[in-house]
Amino acid sequence: MQKYILPIIIILGFLLRIVLLDKIPAGFTPDEASFGYDAYSIIKTGRDQWGKTFPLVFESFGDYKSPLYTYLTIPSVWLFGLNKFSVRLPNAILGTAAIYVLYLLIKELKIGDSLGFRNSKLETLAPALLAASPWHIMMSRGAFEANLTTFLLPLSLLFFLKGLKCPKYLILSALPLSLNVFSYHSAKFVTPVLFIVLGLIFRKELLKSWGIWHKISIGILLLFAGIFIIGLSGGSSTRILDVSIFKTSLLEASSERIKAINGGMNPTLARVIYNKYQAGIRHFAGNYITYFSPQFYFSQGPAESTYGMIPGRGVLYWFELPILIIGFIYLAKNISSKFVMTVVFWLLLAPIPAALSIGPGYAANRAVIMLPALQIASALGLCYLIVWIDSIKYKKTVYTTLGVIAFSFFSYFALDYFMLSPQKGAQGMLYGNYEALKYVSENYSGRQIIVSRRLSEPHMYTAFANKWDPA
Template sequence: MTKTKLILIIILITLLGGFLRFYKNYQNPVSLTVDEVAFGYNAYSVLKTGRDEYGKFMPLTFKSVGDYKNPFPIYSMVPSIAIFGLNEFSVRFPTALISTLSIPLFFLLFRKLTKKTGTALLGTLLLAISPWHIYFSRYVSDHLMAGVFIGVGIIFFLKMLDGKKIWALLSALFFVLSIYTYYPERLFVPLFLLALFAIKFKELINHKKESVIFIIACIVLAAPLLYSTFFGNDIARANMVFITKDIEFTRNVLLSDAKTAFSGMANMSLLFFFWARKYLAYFSPSFLFYGGLPMTIQGSYGLGVLYLFEAIT
């Protein structure tokens, strides 16, 4: 396959993916969620005043109704709101754009890992029409944005092993950007990088300068958020969503079994089986092919996270 033909195919796949993500995303999902309203209003406030809804100047953490929100999703909306005004489309625009750009980036990563162009193209097409990817691309999805940034970080990390320092800086930038986007990445990314360093240890030994630049860049870029995490308001979010604080677990498990709720060992047993059941539910055919997506926000009832034909691919 010629390079021109390959580029044309990737462009066509990306355009298809973009259409599926942008087309009437201001109507479906129906109406903005509470989080989307909070994101949009804070972005509008930053655009007009440089401050959040509580009057804090350019914060790293945005106080909201009942929680604290990460900065990137909000700041990314400022340009689109400035261009399109404050509406559903402008609020959802950054997620749709980033998810569309993730399609060709996915091809680059897939081909880098597999060394097979045909397989990478097939995987890219499946991503472009993927139910779960389209679904989460059509509303503000900080978790999807963060996943894309991690993918870009991996691409630049692998290119860093070719011996260019600029890739080390870019890789660090995108890995850190993911933790400014989605709370769980503050735990996941450090663990993932430790695993990545362990896997690529022999190659990294031959690229000590790039490795040092990468580590220093990560620390410097993440320092403000790390301070906020341990000494600011960000810890409140962790306290609210930690596995022992889950609302469903508290209401439906502990309160329904009040006799054992005060027993530490019994409580841990209930907690383990509660999360084990939820984890295993993700592998059920019902979740995968028939009804997984409506478990998050309203819309697309009867649609799973995969197509039925993907069960045999």
């Protein structure tokens, strides 16, 4: 029976990500349409919607999107045509693949063996939690490029750890690692910094077997680094600066400085105390802590529903609260293990890009890079809970009770998401904009059409619905 558990988990995870993909999340954002139309344009002409040949950055609406999701969308648009399903399909597939990659990563980490219980338990529980994760399911069902990193980062970590024993795997690590920086803005920071930290942690293992495979891997990384830098000069850095907290911190610092001076503070002292760096650091610290907040994980959830999220719903299940706490405790107690350190630094570095960004509140898309590590921590806590339950008298009763509780939370989420989210999240996903323009495009019969500028990027919906010839 044990050998069937993982395939069942993966199949269920795939069904949760693929069923009604073109209908849920309800609506279709301009970003999703832009990914699809750029892929369609490249298929037809080799250029994006702005006429740039195979760009490293897609200008889109002036937000300069990372290129990877658009290129991944090309095969599905070519196979199934330009529609909502084909644009969302790559994310659903890679979201499912992330479940299996997490299993392989934990198998390689062997955290369970080093902490006193069978690692096979952790290998099963962490993928199961990711497969059923509200956060991951919702992020895997739209054309949301941020979710690509939940597949690429664990994959590069997996091959890196394998490369410590067999250096040729370092090449396989370098490829997804390099691709990850082209997936989403958060990955541009977390990926290189995390692997620099891992290089320091495992420096003895790397230097012990230094050879041709290491040099080839470094060559691949340098090649992609050069391509990445070219991409930054093409406009990608503009987007990063636009959403930085330091963009607004100057105005806030000036306001505080004026108030302090009016209150009697020496102007020079006020200038030293109240400046954009002080304001930015204060904002960063506050934002960073919130990404470990129970409010984000379990009750309030993300502030935006533009990424298919359900407003007012936490991104994890309530039953994960105690096991996540236990997992954090045991990670902290066993920090001397290099493999535990890998997970801890992953968790600590992941929220930094989200914390450095402006926005209305918690951003599920910017922080999703930490999700696989969170599920490892939750699974670790659950493993310790299982060890304790096995030692008590009424373990069957306890297992049954906990199973019913977990299934109840999952069922409630599934009902909420697949039945009610089309109403709850319709506004955030701009439901009606694409549908209205699609209907008008199909039924206008040569009459004049006036489109309000209040609609978000109506030209993109029109181009997508009509499959305008990009040439």
